[in-house]
Amino acid sequence: METIEAHDVVVIGGGPAGLAAALGARRAGAGGVLLLERERTLGGILNQCVHDGFGLFLYKETISGPEYAERLIEDVVREPIKVETGAMVLDLTADRVLRVNSRAGYRLVKAKSVVLAMGCRERTRGMIEIPGTRPAGIFTAGSAQNLVNLQNLRIGNQAVILGSGDIGLIMARRLTFEGVAVKGVFEILPWASGLERNVRQCLMDFGIPLELRSTVVEIRGRDRVESVVVAKVDDRLAPVAGTESVIPCDTLLLSVGLIPENELSKRAGVELSPITGGAVVDQTLMTSAPGIFSCGNVLHIHDVADWASFEGFAAGERAARYAAGERVAGGTVRISAGPNVKYALPQFLTSGAAGVEWSFRVARPLRNVQVLVKGKATEKVYSRKKFGRLLPSELQKIKVRQTVKEDLEVSCHE
Amino acid sequence: MADKKSAVCDVAVIGGGVVGSAVLRELSRYELRLLLLERDADLAEGISKGNSGVIHAGFNAPAGSLKARTNVAGLGMIYGLAWELGVPHRKTGKLVVALADEDRSRLEELKAEGDKGGVPGLEIVDETAIRRLEPLARGRWALYSPHTGIISPYEFTIALSECAWQNGARVLLEAPVGAVDFRGGLFHLATPKGTFAARWVVNSAGLFSEDVARLAGIDDFRVFPFRGEYLITDKDCGLRLNLPVYPVPPRDDPGLGIHITPTLEGNIILGPSAEPVEDKRDDASTSEVMGRLKAEAGRLMPELSRVSFIHSYAGIRPKLVDPSGRDRFGDFIVEESALRPGWINLVGIESPGLTAAPAIAVMVAGMIGTKEDLRPKPDFDPERPHRRRFAAMDDDERTGRVSGDADWGEMVCRCEHVTRAEVVAALRNPFRARTMDAVKRRTRCGMGRCQGGFCTPRIVEILQDEGVPADRITKRGGGSRLFYGRLKG
Incomplete structure (x- = not known):
């Protein structure tokens, strides 16, 4: 194992963020770019997203997931980027040594800089502790999407969907198209967690009920799901006794949240945010581990693939500059989430940085909102932006043009 | 004895849990035609999959009982066996902790029982030693058992049967025995995969051993299903547990109390509870018990309140004591039926059955050996090819x-x-x-x-x-x- 193969920039993950990161790195002049994808083909989860709605921001038109992937892939293959599919990174060290396994061989790779673009995974039944039996017929929405769209398999006849995440909403429509009776979508929160357009186009247009403040409190059936028990929840999200009803079904889909897949980041000692589940980054999208950058759903969950790609372009460019020797002073300015804001990213800035754009997400639906970026010490307003409505499902952006030298807070006011 | 193709086998084992598999493997040392019939689509689908995976030392049952004796004997065999079969396991030691001074007497009772039963190495340790052995554990006093360990119970079960198979035994899955007929000196076992005749039958059908016995006309047993629910953490949950930590066995708990057990991969298991259930296959989890598991485990190890879980599961104990009755202890039944000579019942094999299984298997071989001449196979291979993950x-x-x-x-x-x-x-x-x-x-x-x-x-x-x-x-x-x-x- 003595021979270690060296690259300038190694991108882990070939989805919307990773493809863009490889392009971003190349366009910023990186000599040797290696893109590692664990699937047999590039594109990541885009490949199973056969619905449209992609590309509105990047390509100014709406296309399907596979088409969106195709366009990025075409750009990637035109560049001298070394692409390896079927190659999974099993370990990453703080000094950027990767252990890579693929049918072509197991090997160690050393990178001058690394871009994390591993995407996310789905929350499971176990994590949300749904009581009951453990029969066949319980799928996370994304796994179901894979089985239905990529393997052409019929996963059931009568489905209940728990959680109103976008994949669950999309799958409600997809299953309906295939003749599966979707009995309803149940969401524990008082609002849908997926995009409004998906609630409209995937549920309302097909008469599929969306029950808010409701959850599945029991799964029944020994071999295959036979029914689920749903109940209303109170303000503390605890099921209310006496509101239970039994819904016969053979399939339960879970669309109860996505978790940035940071197993490798943890191995490299990257500091993670308990709020986003992704790395804590500075304005260059560099993590707490020097030379390791993060973008896309592994950094924080995006609702639109295009934004993951934009983040990828930026991270790739910064990773290329790092590989070329550019060093940015460490982030000393801290940005915190103020009232009504769930998180704002990046969490750190180099003192003196200017023209930084933040991604942020609100904690609850808001109307007639003023978003403020204020200095913690001086109360100085660095940026303000007005929105008619803000939803937790929608990632938003706010930019500060000025030079920042003090800690900031992003807040929303109705 | 006749050739392998003959429809008659010497011994048929009913039930492919850890006990049935251990019996099969032990008998495969001898020149016997062996058949294992398992109802489900895989081995270890019953009690053997839903437990704590602990290799017990043997101080929890009264000294002299079959439970205690087979446990201590099994402890002496299981580590060597796991090594021969290439089954992941680890001798971790175990702590039974008393949170209050007044519980020390209970630890001493356990130690005395264990000492009497020949359990090696037990000692009462103080707070400092508890911290040294397991920094996550709390307690004033603890009983430390150095020979307790952990093993994957289903991998052990599968490995035992695979070893028996290498040595000539047959294993049939999805072959529930629906009827038993005794004629011509043979038991005829009817299954969807055919009817099999056997000179000996070992009934190790776990929760259903009473039902299988009844098929042979033996109506001596009542098995009471007691469900035990578990929660399991991610192996990367931020806490690293060295060894199983048990509470002083609660007097009102038909089990050993809700304990905290590491897996070989680093997950932490909480449980089990102990509730009587009506249906022997009702292994559902309940929110009430999930809450109780967290509360109880949190008492022993406050750090656990911060971790999240990846899965819940349950197992069902085959108890021989009626939950509504006053008896607290029901011993293992390992006996040849007086009514049906040649039919051996293994009933009520709950904890510590995983550890006791190899010793029970030797007992079974002994029972058969008293009635006929068991000839060792010259080419018996005790090992199974080790698989590296x-x-x-x-x-x-x-x-x-x-x-x-x-x-x-x-x-x-x-x-x-x-x-x-x-x-x-x-x-x-x-x-x-x-x-x-x-x-x-x-x-x-x-x-x-x-x-x-x-x-x-x-x-x-x-x-x-x-x-x-x-x-x-x-x-x-x-x-x-x-x-x-x-x-x-």
Whole structure:
């Protein structure tokens, strides 16, 4: 194992963020770019997203997931980027040594800089502790999407969907198209967690009920799901006794949240945010581990693939500059989430940085909102932006043009 | 004895749990035609899969009882056996902690019982020693048992049967015994896979041993199902537990109390509870018990309140004491029926049955040996080829494996780092157990934090590559199908 193969920039993950990161790195002049994808083909989860709605921001038109992937892939293959599919990174060290396994061989790779673009995974039944039996017929929405769209398999006849995440909403429509009776979508929160357009186009247009403040409190059936028990929840999200009803079904889909897949980041000692589940980054999208950058759903969950790609372009460019020797002073300015804001990213800035754009997400639906970026010490307003409505499902952006030298807070006011 | 093709076997074992598998493996030392009949689509589908996976030392049952004796004898055998069979295990030691001074007397009672029963090495230790042995544990005093350990109970079960199979035993899955007929000096066992005649029958049907006995006209037993629920953490939950930590056994708990047990991979298991249930297959989890598990475990180990869980499961104990009665202790039944000579009942084998199984197996062989001449096979092979998990290999070993067979280079499970080569090997098991759960228990695919989200579509593909049509793919056999055909596309 003595021979270690060296690259300038190694991108882990070939989805919307990773493809863009490889392009971003190349366009910023990186000599040797290696893109590692664990699937047999590039594109990541885009490949199973056969619905449209992609590309509105990047390509100014709406296309399907596979088409969106195709366009990025075409750009990637035109560049001298070394692409390896079927190659999974099993370990990453703080000094950027990767252990890579693929049918072509197991090997160690050393990178001058690394871009994390591993995407996310789905929350499971176990994590949300749904009581009951453990029969066949319980799928996370994304796994179901894979089985239905990529393997052409019929996963059931009568489905209940728990959680109103976008994949669950999309799958409600997809299953309906295939003749599966979707009995309803149940969401524990008082609002849908997926995009409004998906609630409209995937549920309302097909008469599929969306029950808010409701959850599945029991799964029944020994071999295959036979029914689920749903109940209303109170303000503390605890099921209310006496509101239970039994819904016969053979399939339960879970669309109860996505978790940035940071197993490798943890191995490299990257500091993670308990709020986003992704790395804590500075304005260059560099993590707490020097030379390791993060973008896309592994950094924080995006609702639109295009934004993951934009983040990828930026991270790739910064990773290329790092590989070329550019060093940015460490982030000393801290940005915190103020009232009504769930998180704002990046969490750190180099003192003196200017023209930084933040991604942020609100904690609850808001109307007639003023978003403020204020200095913690001086109360100085660095940026303000007005929105008619803000939803937790929608990632938003706010930019500060000025030079920042003090800690900031992003807040929303109705 | 007659050739292998004959329909008559010398010994038929009913039930492919750890006890039945241990009996089969022990008997496979001798020149006997052996058959194991398992009702479900894989081995270890019952009690043997839903337990704490603890190798017990033997101080929890009254000294002199069969439970205590087989436990202590089994302890003396199980580590060597696990090594021979290549089953992952570890001698961890164990702490039974008393949170208050007044509980010290209970620890002393346990120690006295253990000492009397020949349990090696027990000692009462103080707070400092508790902290040294397990920094996560709290307690004023503890009983420390140095020979307690952990093992994967289903891998152990499968390995025992595989070893028996290598030595000539037959194993049939999905072969529930529906009727028993005794004629011509033979037991005729009717199953959907055919009727099998045997000179001896070992009834190790676990929860259903009373029902199987009744088929033979033996109506001596009542098995009371007691459910035990568990919660399991991610192996990467931020806490590293060295050894199992038990409370002083609560007087009102028919089990050993809710304890905290590490797995070999680093997960932490909380449980089990102990509730009588009506249905022997009712292994559902309940929110009430999940809450109680967290509260009880949190008392022993406050750090656990910060961790999240990846899965809940339950097992069912086959108890011989009526939950409504006053008896607290029901001993194992290991006996040849007086009514039906040649029929051996193994009933009520709950904890510490996993540890006791090898000793019970020797007892069974002894019973048969008193009536006939058991001739050892000259070529008996006690070992099973050791399988190395990719996840446990170092860089050089991985490099070598992948260059030899590219299937080692294809990752199927992202959480537990399982390769295609391992999944294919699991699917080619000698018993043709080809369910999703069979793959899971042999490889750990689906046992990680994503709970099969990533590997399920991949295993579905591999199953089809291995000749299982999509419509026949099940979670655990029977009606547990995953799919209803193909989409029109």
